[in-house]
Amino acid sequence: MTGPRTAVRRTVRSRARGAAIAAFVVLAATVPAAAGASGTQKVDIDLPYVCLFPSGKHSATVRISAALPERVAVGEPIEPEDVTTTVDLPAPAVADLAALDAAGVRAASRLGVGITQGEAAAEATWRGDTEPTALPSTGPLTLTATGDVPSVTGQSTGELTMKAGVFALDLALTTADGGATDPATVTVDCTLADGAPDGGRLAAVLVGTDEDGGTDTPSGPPSRPPSGAPTASGTPGQPERDPADRQGRRAPKVAEPGPGGGTADRSAPTCKYDEKHPAGPMSLNAYITGYSNVNKLDGAALIPPFCTLITQGEPEFVFFPDGTGATITQSSTADLYYRQRLQTPPFEATFLTFDFTPTTATMVLEQTGPMTIDSHGTTDFMFTSTDTYVRAPLVLRVTSLKVNGTPLDVGKKCRTKTSLASPDPEPAKHPGDHLVLHGRGEQVTGEPATGYLLLSGGPLTGKVSIPAFTGCATAGGENLDRLLTASVSGPDNYVKQIQGQTCFVSADELNPDECTDDAQPRKVPVAER
Incomplete structure (x- = not known):
């Protein structure tokens, strides 16, 4: 959030409408004719x-x-x-x-x-x-x-x-x-x-x-090849064979198809408020996805799209005495959401353990305490810049493991001993272990924002230490804590997450550029390294 809510949302919605029109033009050009x-x-x-x-x-x-x-x-x-x-x-x-x-x-x-x-x-x-x-x-x-x-x-x-x-x-x-x-x-x-x-x-x-071995040609008006590549002959709809x-x-x-009246990737999980998480007057939801490096394994784990339910705080303005600008502060809260639980969906990551053994782990991130989103910015009423810090206490749970294709039992309680931990710019104000991600956004009045804003989303980055593991043991009693700790745990693992455009579910009327008909975020972001 970088300014009065109405001004920011108008810019975001205008940009979203433009993107929707562009997407429709591309879609119309690539959908094959009936045949x-x-x-x-x-x-x-x-x-x-x-x-x-x-x-x-x-x-x-x-x-x-x-x-x-x-x-x-x-x-x-x-x-x-x-x-x-x-x-x-x-x-x-x-x-x-x-x-x-x-x-x-x-x-x-x-x-x-x-x-x-x-x-x-x-x-x-x-x-x-x-x-x-x-x-x-x-x-x-x-x-x-x-x-x-x-x-x-x-x-x-x-x-x-x-x-x-x-x-x-x-x-x-x-x-x-x-x-x-x-x-x-x-x-x-x-x-x-x-x-x-x-x-x-x-x-x-x-x-x-057809049954006679001939070539079946689509009827109706010609269409471009599904790949969108031009044909050698230059004739639309007649790709060179x-x-x-x-x-x-x-x-x-x-x-992948799109869900519930939207254009979102079907692989994204449901992202809706429910009886356990009822929407309030300032409720938003959004998808997030991205990568997290694991330095010891010289690789990156893709965290597929997951849902966050956000309660947006009211922005507070403190105007400069000379009237040339103001500071803007906003504090919001959020929860991970997957089937009424504070966690991500299960996701897999495959690495070469000891540089030669393919190891696939199925994991979830579980939220263990309040997740906060704090934004602080300045504006001269023409240009606004905002720094946002997302703080989330998360443990990493390993639910299954395969080594060279062979399942290895890790037990039912295999997880990090404590929360993932990042350096915090305000440790006295925010004590304890938690993941910290930072995003910076800038906006010139009347123009689309760049970088990260709570409403329009964008990149969030940080570094995280993965703690030692505990509770990892085979059915025969073999303790695997040390193996996982030696293979995975360690500091300074780079994280980059991309938040998509939020859906303002508490609006009197859902914005179709932001929300599907059933109040889910329309935009599912794409992970970036």
Whole structure:
């Protein structure tokens, strides 16, 4: 916030409208003309999986259903519809969850789908969410997840095949009184079992050829190629077909859909106020994403888009005695939000441990105390500059670990001993360990702001020390605290997070440039290094 709310929001909204118009023009130029689809095929298959639960490996059945076109034109997206993933968890797996004092569960599913066309290949992830479900006292449990999934666009003629691969469940657990278990989430990784029908094949779609072997050409007005690249002939909608196209060596394109009436990336989690986090008169929400370096592993972990719920404070102005300007101070608070919990969604990072062993960790960041956003700026009523400090006490929890592809049990309570810690410019005023991120924004009256502002977002950077780990142990009692501490913990790890445009959910009327129809942030930022 760099000035009176109305002035800043007017500038932000004008910029957002301009961006929306530009995006519409690009979209209109790249959407293929109507064509090609010939009939619908139904997918309905039961696949056997082997899943790793806290007590060990158990068999589980995953039923996948969807509707797909039988045939499309080259460059026409294949959009799976009515996708449902149903998982039957066996009784021993349900008992594992009950042992954590869980009485209810809500799951997010992730199905890896391998896509091949000739010699070309691509990967997609079909994601779904379940409704909150009570755990039975005994016996198995059935969870049904639904959700939009990525579209796939074939880049050459020939059959495009989809095949089920790895499967995972992120289980959010609640106790009988509605609180969170410890740990609050459990990630279950599953692999396709031997003997799966047709190797897990889901469907095949014919791209660009009819039954006689001829080329199927889109009808309607010509459109530019999906890549947006000009054709060699200069004729719109008629991309040059080189030998690689005909032999199927151009990888199919995978594109995530947008949620809830918005243009946001579907991979972003839900970001809405609810009964546990009700909106107030100054409520905002926003997505944040970015990278965090891990110096010891000479790599960076991508933290995918996560939600923050912000209660904006009123700005305070102190005018200079000579009337040439003023200082502006604003203090706001915020909470991480994922399925009614103060945490990020689970995210994965893969590094080369000891410079040669690929190690993949699934982690979450959990908020352990109040998160504050303090801004201080000066203005001469024409130019305004603002420095903002975000302070968040966060512990890093490791929920699962794979070393060279082999799962390594880390136990249920593997986490950093204390909060991540950054140098604080005002340690006496803000004691204790917490992450500190800084953003600076500037704005000339009547022009778009640059850098970071609370309302319009932007880059936030800082350095963080990762504390030692505790509670990390295998089922056999082997202590892994020292291994993780030696591999990961240490100071001066650079962090860069990008906050997107906020949605002012408390407005009398939602701004369509900022919010989707169901009051979620329309803008999902892209991570920057």
